[in-house]
Amino acid sequence: MNIQSPLFDTVKEELPIHDGNLAYYPKWIDESESFALFDALRQDIQWQQSTIRLYGKQVTIPRLNAWYGDEHCSYEYSGTHFAPNPWLPALLKIKTQIEALSGFRFNSVLANCYRDGKDSVAWHSDDEPELGRNPAVASISLGAERQFQLKHRHHKELETQNILLGHGSLLLMSGELQHHWHHQIAKSQKQVGERINLTFRYVIPDSERR
Numbered sequence: 001m002n003i004q005s006p007l008f009d010t011v012k013e014e015l016p017i018h019d020g021n022l023a024y025y026p027k028w029i030d031e032s033e034s035f036a037l038f039d040a041l042r043q044d045i046q047w048q049q050s051t052i053r054l055y056g057k058q059v060t061i062p063r064l065n066a067w068y069g070d071e072h073c074s075y076e077y078s079g080t081h082f083a084p085n086p087w088l089p090a091l092l093k094i095k096t097q098i099e100a101l102s103g104f105r106f107n108s109v110l111a112n113c114y115r116d117g118k119d120s121v122a123w124h125s126d127d128e129p130e131l132g133r134n135p136a137v138a139s140i141s142l143g144a145e146r147q148f149q150l151k152h153r154h155h156k157e158l159e160t161q162n163i164l165l166g167h168g169s170l171l172l173m174s175g176e177l178q179h180h181w182h183h184q185i186a187k188s189q190k191q192v193g194e195r196i197n198l199t200f201r202y203v204i205p206d207s208e209r210r
Contacts, residue, residue, distance in 0.1 A: 020177025025170040034168035053079030069108025117188035144193035
């Protein structure tokens with residue numbers, strides 16, 4: 001998949017938020033390129049449906065997932081260990097473009113496929129120890145629009161933030177956001193098509209963890 005730099009749109013919407021930074025690029029990837037990218041990743045990514053430990057039980061997560069990244073950049077989520085698959089060229093190209101735009105460095109990406117409105121991800125924060133302090137997370141959306149919600153972990157008086165993530169969009173979360181906010185993609189009763197989400201992160205390499 002050959003993604004050229006001119007297809008990336010740097011027009012962004014600053015989303016004011018307490019305790020963190022949030023920027024949204026609604027049409028970051030050209031529309032026609034987004035469709036081609038969706039089809040390629042749907043076919044080429046080694047999708048699986050992982051099980052995690054939740055309230056002491058092993059449960060199957062309601063979506064497909066895959067972990068890609070540099071060697072020795074493993075990731076653990078709810079008791080499940082993910083070893084990275086080698087980078088796909090398309091994922092590596094997107095990573096490079098996000099780094100050039102944001103100034104952040106990334107060495108891994110978690111891919112999720114939401115097959116319909118029944119697939120979701122519950123309230124959580126990307127604040128695992130291997131992500132370090134104030135992690136930056138760059139989230140690419142391809143396919144069907146889904147509502148992304150954020151709620152403050154401590155200040156319950158703050159309103160829940162709702163962002164409709166569109167096809168080809170980029171959401172960049174940074175600063176203290178992951179330490180102060182939970183986020184989710186809720187289930188939907190509506191007829192919803194497939195959506196691929198790519199969340200790029202920097203994971204502390206295995207050899208540097210205590």
